Amino acid sequence: MIIVSNTPFDAGERLNAFMEASQNAGAIASFIGRVRGEGGDTKSLYLESYADVTEQGIEDATKRAYARWPLTDILIIHRIGTLHAGEEIVLVATASEHRRAAFEACDFLMDYLKTEAIFWKKEITKSGSTWVEPRTQDYTDNKRWS
Amino acid sequence: MLKILYFGKLGELTQLREERVDVPNDINTIEALKSWLNTRHDLDCALSHPSIKTMIDQKLVHTNESIEGAQEIGFLPPVGGG
Numbered sequence: 001m002i003i004v005s006n007t008p009f010d011a012g013e014r015l016n017a018f019m020e021a022s023q024n025a026g027a028i029a030s031f032i033g034r035v036r037g038e039g040g041d042t043k044s045l046y047l048e049s050y051a052d053v054t055e056q057g058i059e060d061a062t063k064r065a066y067a068r069w070p071l072t073d074i075l076i077i078h079r080i081g082t083l084h085a086g087e088e089i090v091l092v093a094t095a096s097e098h099r100r101a102a103f104e105a106c107d108f109l110m111d112y113l114k115t116e117a118i119f120w121k122k123e124i125t126k127s128g129s130t131w132v133e134p135r136t137q138d139y140t141d142n143k144r145w146s
Numbered sequence: 147m148l149k150i151l152y153f154g155k156l157g158e159l160t161q162l163r164e165e166r167v168d169v170p171n172d173i174n175t176i177e178a179l180k181s182w183l184n185t186r187h188d189l190d191c192a193l194s195h196p197s198i199k200t201m202i203d204q205k206l207v208h209t210n211e212s213i214e215g216a217q218e219i220g221f222l223p224p225v226g227g228g
Contacts, residue, residue: 033228047227048153048154048157050151050153050201050204050220050222052204053201053204053220078227078228089227089228090227090228110228113227113228114226114227114228115225115226116225117225117226117227117228118222118225119225119226119227119228120153120154120155120223120225120226121226121227122154131154131155131158131223132226133223133224133226134224134226138226
């Protein structure tokens with residue numbers, strides 16, 4: 001399941017539901033990304049997407065994950081809009097028979113979301129705002145899968 | 147009318163998220179369109195920067211393609227979520 005939404009979500013609740021639905025999977029891996037709070041500097045994030053193009057790109061990435069690892073299910077929830085410190089930005093969960101596939105697929109999908117998914121992210125602090133681009137390390141991480 | 151979408155920092159530079167434009171007849175490729183829009187919005191070549199990707203009707207293009215028949219052009223600065 002892929003959800004790109006401007007509505008806040010409860011990652012714990014979503015993960016529990018995913019686990020319930022994946023009764024036959026012996027391994028569930030998950031990653032939750034949240035908005036950092038930076039030393040008292042009031043901070044929010046603003047995320048933009050390109051409607052169906054963003055969701056189609058994520059769908060294609062999940063197809064690559066299914067082709068590469070023996071997964072039984074994938075859940076990706078990604079926020080857009082304005083997010084405040086502590087709010088969940090992203091949840092990726094993968095289910096498989098064994099842990100290695102679940103771990104690796106989750107890592108792969110996060111690298112995709114960080115560097116290739118069609119999102120734009122602006123950090124807003126007391127001192128101003130900046131559009132954030134992936135770090136060199138993010139691109140290096142993503143190359144591990146090619 | 148051609149729909150133009152400006153994402154991320156380009157939306158701030160143009161102060162538009164999207165617009166519909168009547169493109170002059172002699173503007174018929176992506177590069178020509180970028181130059182025309184750079185001037186129209188006083189963007190100082192921002193659209194022509196190599197980091198800006200272009201989608202014609204939601205498909206990524208890698209060369210200076212024709213915009214003939216296009217309905218929607220998206221200009222995409224470097225992406226990244228998570």
